[in-house]
Amino acid sequence: MLYAKLSTQFYEFKNTMKNQQTSNTSKTSLKALLACVCLGLTACASVDEDKSANWSPNKIYAEAKSEANDGAFDKAIPLYEKLEGRAAGTPLAQQAQLDKAYAQFKNGDQAQAIATIDRFLKLHPASPALDYALYLKGTVNFSDNLGFFGSYTKQDLSERDQKAAKESFDAYKELVAKFPESKYSSDAKQRMTYIVNSLALYEVHVAKYYFSRGAYVAAINRAQLAISDYRDVPALEEAMYIIYKSYEALDIVQLRDDAKRIMETSFPKSELLSSGNKSVARSWWKIW
Numbered sequence: 001m002l003y004a005k006l007s008t009q010f011y012e013f014k015n016t017m018k019n020q021q022t023s024n025t026s027k028t029s030l031k032a033l034l035a036c037v038c039l040g041l042t043a044c045a046s047v048d049e050d051k052s053a054n055w056s057p058n059k060i061y062a063e064a065k066s067e068a069n070d071g072a073f074d075k076a077i078p079l080y081e082k083l084e085g086r087a088a089g090t091p092l093a094q095q096a097q098l099d100k101a102y103a104q105f106k107n108g109d110q111a112q113a114i115a116t117i118d119r120f121l122k123l124h125p126a127s128p129a130l131d132y133a134l135y136l137k138g139t140v141n142f143s144d145n146l147g148f149f150g151s152y153t154k155q156d157l158s159e160r161d162q163k164a165a166k167e168s169f170d171a172y173k174e175l176v177a178k179f180p181e182s183k184y185s186s187d188a189k190q191r192m193t194y195i196v197n198s199l200a201l202y203e204v205h206v207a208k209y210y211f212s213r214g215a216y217v218a219a220i221n222r223a224q225l226a227i228s229d230y231r232d233v234p235a236l237e238e239a240m241y242i243i244y245k246s247y248e249a250l251d252i253v254q255l256r257d258d259a260k261r262i263m264e265t266s267f268p269k270s271e272l273l274s275s276g277n278k279s280v281a282r283s284w285w286k287i288w
Contacts, residue, residue, distance in 0.1 A: 077100055101120065223240070223243045
């Protein structure tokens with residue numbers, strides 16, 4: 001009797017476990033099925049329809065220009081990239097590359113714009129649009145420094161990097177040298193003059209920074225750098241004055257007098273040396 005009772009209980013337990021396993025298997029299968037469905041839906045949703053798949057290169061270009069004209073440069077850039085591949089080896093692809101560089105520039109990505117232009121210059125050294133490419137490169141770098149050239153902040157000027165300004169100048173210089181008759185050369189020349197003036201002024205401001213902190217030898221060296229590297233720019237008057245005042249502060253009489261004599265000869269109407277403008281001479285360097 002006991003054996004029969006135990007056998008019956010074991011049989012009932014076995015059936016219960018079997019039913020539970022079947023139920024768990026069904027639930028697992030259902031979950032797996034739902035996961036596959038969701039994964040499939042996600043995959044379908046992640047694949048954006050390429051509306052331009054059947055467009056002609058001219059239509060892609062027209063759409064890209066339309067987006068750019070509307071200020072949607074982020075939408076224009078991928079269209080130009082499609083066009084580069086779709087019209088590879090044609091003048092339209094070259095135009096797309098330059099337009100993409102401009103769109104990247106206007107979209108606030110100067111580094112990508114320069115990279116695109118450099119690639120264009122490397123791949124198409126004989127392109128009819130080479131003058132524009134050089135002008136664009138100069139302008140991208142030029143604009144990267146407008147904030148510095150327009151005004152000075154309280155940031156230490158000795159920490160500023162003028163690499164972009166110099167690269168801008170070099171691009172404009174190459175443009176003017178290779179394409180003097182280009183419609184972009186006149187504006188490039190004006191920008192070159194502005195850059196030279198600004199670079200010289202930068203050196204002077206660094207010299208003033210050193211002077212204001214009592215680093216007179218460093219101030220002299222930086223002012224002399226401006227004088228040796230640049231010619232006929234307004235900042236040189238102040239550079240010479242820094243040298244004069246620094247030698248005066250160091251109590252090196254002969255060099256002080258030499259610097260003053262050179263300044264009087266080179267800038268006879270300078271207000272910095274004028275006896276009637278002593279307040280200017282006292283506070284010329286206090287820009288902070």
